[in-house]
């Protein structure tokens with residue numbers, strides 16, 4: 001990197017400008033990644049952390065996918081599931097958005113109704129008629145603690161425990177007994193026991209297709225069930241698209257910069273070749289320069305994103321983890337190097353003969 | 361012979377015309393420490409001669425031996441190695457790298473052949489001294505005059521102790537007096553260091569330093 005280092009210092013302005021672009025794009029990607037992960041967490045963590053292998057939904061109408069909003073399963077369904085060979089447990093979960101209020105505060109919460117014996121809710125042993133478990137966020141937003149009373153829809157419930165960070169569709173989760181959850185329903189719903197989905201655990205090789213036929217449900221693996229959350233699909237899809245575009249833009253911008261830079265240097269490259277520089281020497285030199293600029297820019301951008309994430313993390317859903325920060329940084333560097341390598345490749349085509357005579 | 365070219369013919373494609381013959385069975389021998397000047401009109405093939413000797417172009421026919429190495433059949437990497445280790449090229453334009461200081465212009469040559477810059481600075485300073493640029497080692501090209509740049513161009517060609525030096529109209533960018541000074545310097549250095557030198561010029565007025573003067577006309581070299 002004899003020449004490359006000196007070029008970096010000599011053409012400070014140009015490289016600083018390009019470096020600043022890399023810093024800004026990395027910062028943006030870092031913030032977006034943290035935010036995407038944060039929003040996804042607030043949207044889905046109550047589902048993804050369920051102790052279940054699969055979720056069984058009510059079968060959707062033809063041509064549609066399963067959906068939490070449109071799913072209602074009856075008691076017979078989870079009884080049928082529990083009898084299926086290979087299925088260890090089949091626990092109903094009722095999910096419904098209701099207003100929770102305590103004192104002068106009213107907050108939309110996701111009421112998760114579960115069987116107290118099911119061990120799905122944290123501190124599930126403390127659930128019961130008139131007793132609920134609040135997620136930390138719910139307790140915080142309602143400004144209540146253990147022993148206080150909260151009003152959930154038409155019911156007054158006592159807070160038996162505050163535990164966990166479950167969120168569903170950006171609403172904090174309140175765990176209730178399935179019996180209480182039935183009463184949260186809109187008037188006119190049937191009297192029979194109902195739930196939204198059934199959480200299934202089973203042994204390897206359990207025949208879920210047979211279970212679905214018997215119970216009249218449609219079961220999907222837990223991870224796939226996120227697609228049944230309409231809000232998550234739309235939100236996550238558009239954020240990932242933005243991230244993808246940022247990656248593509250950065251690769252293109254870096255590639256364009258090094259293309260112009262390499263063309264500008266082609267006279268110098270011809271001279272170096274005529275003086276006896278091998279092509280690998282020149283490629284290494286130029287690629288080293290790209291790696292140096294990208295690494296410094298990405299490092300700075302990631303550093304700033306980390307700081308910003310730590311600052312806004314309390315008010316905005318933001319996941320500050322190595323995965324959300326380092327992975328985009330690595331992708332940035334990799335894509336940038338790819339872009340640079342493609343443009344630096346033209347070094348091989350420079351003819352040293354052009355350095356001779358007065359052609360330049 | 362340090363540089364020996366025997367019956368070298370070089371043609372270029374020339375549109376739909378028959379190929380253009382730039383060098384027509386040219387033979388040339390230069391011994392160590394000798395300076396041979398090649399003069400001739402524009403377009404006569406002088407630069408082509410140097411390009412062949414510098415392994416930058418492969419001739420259609422003939423044999424080129426540089427410091428005992430026959431150039432035919434060398435791979436591009438081997439040719440590059442031959443250029444950096446055995447051949448010094450002095451360009452018509454100084455062709456300095458804008459980001460390097462005067463000393464670094466020389467040190468880059470040593471770096472190309474794998475030596476560490478720290479170990480080569482004193483040699484670079486000695487050479488700069490020899491071309492009259494003591495004290496200018498840390499200037500960049502834009503802080504130097506045309507004549508000073510041309511001297512760096514010469515010193516750079518000498519950095520790796522070449523056996524052969526190929527010089528293409530080194531004075532075309534300089535005025536009469538400075539041109540004469542550069543040529544004197546070149547002749548002196550070639551003799552002192554035992555370098556076989558081919559000097560191309562179309563200016564006959566400064567050839568006192570040359571041991572032999574050859575004339576190139578339409579690709580044919582005559583004494």
Ligand SMILES: Nc1ncnc2c1ncn2[C@@H]1O[C@H](COP(=O)(O)OP(=O)(O)OP(=O)(O)O)[C@@H](O)[C@H]1O
Pocket residue numbers: 357372373380381382400401402403404405406407408409562
């Ligand atoms: N790359 C090339 N392709 C085709 N023709 C070429 C090429 N290089 C040189 N020529 C032709 O070969 C002939 C010799 O060119 P060359 O550059 O060797 O002349 P020269 O004696 O160095 O001229 P000058 O004094 O103007 O530098 C010219 O007719 C030129 O047009």
Ligand SMILES: [Mg+2]
Pocket residue numbers: 357358406407408
């Ligand atoms: Mg010429």
